[in-house]
Amino acid sequence: MQPLDIAREALRRLAMRQLQPTPENYRSLYHEIAGTKAEELFPERALKLVCSTLPRLNQAQIEFVQRLESAVGSRSWSAISGSLVGLLRAQAAPQRKWTALLKDVFKQLERNHASLSFAQKHQALQQVLDSSNGELDALYSRMSALADKWESADEAGPTPAPAGVEAVTAATDNSDAALRDLFARTLEGVVSSLLIAAPDLRDEALELGTVLREVRDMRGVDDLAARLRNLIYRLNWVVDDQAEIRAGLMSLLDLLLKNISDLVIDDRWMRGQIDALRNLCDHPISARELDEVERRLREVIERQGSLRGNIDDAKHQIKLMLAGFVEQLGSFTDATSGFGNKMEGYARTIAEADDIGALQGVIAEVISATHEMRQTTERSRNEVDTMRDRVRAAEAEIERLQLELEQTSERMRHDPLTGALNxxxxxxxxxxxxxxxxxxxxxxxxxxxxxxxxxxxxxxxxxxxxxxxxxxxxxxxxxxxxxxxxxxxxxxxxxxxxxxxxxxxxxxxxxxxxxxxxxxxxxxxxxxxxxxxxxxxxxxxxxxxxxxxxxxxxxxxxxxxxxxxxxxxxxxxxxxxxx
Structure with missing residues (x-):
């Protein structure tokens, strides 16, 4: 049978057997009529999509995904099954006893070893953590080996008791001295630098740093601890005072920004600067933000200064044009006044004339004066139209510059669409x-x-x-x-x-x-x-x-x-x- 005939017969049997017209039923009937064996479809595209979404956070996951992708590429169900079975077996493997290991590591870390200082153990542990690259199996084995090494450190060779005691004491003393020096540096360098506005507390912090380096017995430690507690108590008050002062300054700045529109002629020019400063008041300020706002305001001020100069020039041109218009209007008024006086004279001459022949010269003068007046009027009208066009052009330029002035602070360093930096x-x-x-x-x-x-x-x-x-x-x-x-x-x-x-x-x-x-x-x-x-x-x-x-x-x-x-x-x- 031809494929077309097979297809028709398959559709007919679907209707006769009252089967759902699904691709699977049609495919089964087609191969039944043709006498061929239906090949099993392989969902390669869907499986590749699944592979693309799998995580690759460590080497084991990367190797599993690579095996699975290879199995999908070869269209082998058995290989896919093998990959999944391997993953499940790995998941079912006994879990590492991390809790016990960590307890052991911390225990050995706190022990006093004759041949190992605390700093050396800390450095060794950091190296193990850094070298594992997120591989849990490697991390577990390396930490186990490190804990075993520390546990057997004191058993490597017997030493006389006095020497051992001296060694432990020396290591402890060295560790304590390093810790005291670090704490003293903190007091002298960090705490004191933050107390510029409180000189008495600054001097106290510097003095405590010196005392900390010299303390040797428990009595000195107790006295030092009492002084440190007193310093911390007083520091809390200073911190509260500084927070209150900062809040007050922010409130004053916000009040000033809210009312700044009353202090300038056109607050639209200030909108970008005001928004930048008000955003700065809404959350704790960082050095980066201060840097950013300062640089932004400097650019805006420089650009707006140039634009304001252009606007002033345009306004000055309008003033000059208005002055010219007033002057032209005065000239036009003088011309019309003279024309009126002439017309009155001509009217009296006509009224007093006894002979119509005597009026020919007067009529000629009236026509000449009227013609001259019409030319003056047309010239004045043309000049007024030209001046009006120039004024409108200047006004349009001022409006354009003002709009650019408003937008300057937003587009200098930022993308106009998203608001992100450009x-x-x-x-x-x-x-x-x-x-x-x-x-x-x-x-x-x-x-x-x-x-x-x-x-x-x-x-x-x-x-x-x-x-x-x-x-x-x-x-x-x-x-x-x-x-x-x-x-x-x-x-x-x-x-x-x-x-x-x-x-x-x-x-x-x-x-x-x-x-x-x-x-x-x-x-x-x-x-x-x-x-x-x-x-x-x-x-x-x-x-x-x-x-x-x-x-x-x-x-x-x-x-x-x-x-x-x-x-x-x-x-x-x-x-x-x-x-």
Missing amino acids: RKGLEESYAKEVSRASRRGTKLCLAVLDIDNFKRLNDTYGHNTGDEALLHLVATVRDCLRPHDTLSRYGGEEFVILLPETSIDDAVIVLQRLQRELTKRFFLANNDKLLITFSAGVTVVLQDEQQSSAIERADVAMYQAKATGKNRVVVASADTVSA
């Missing part, structure tokens, strides 16, 4: 954060974000919906970032985030948290619920590194995230970083 704002923030990270010895991470499938969203729903999607992303990111993190729009649907004082692992966690938050917030486009996702690349900014280099490295990682399934975060590889 490229200029990013350059300044990047330079500031790199300098601060170098000065403080802290990490600075940079991430490049790109919205997934943004072109398809624009083509399907229009550019207005695309703009709304950008606003949706920016609002979500701002809700999740810390106050000192920086968000900027780098171009199109691409954004850059600066994460100061953040390790690369923490930066990945921040970005993944953003992705999870986006999945909780549906985006509505023409009553359709859409899920906005992004792919991201993140890197550590090297010391004094140029912005373009760091962004290029993160951008490469971002495209790797897109190539491996989208909605992912990829860290710039070590080769890319070294390059």
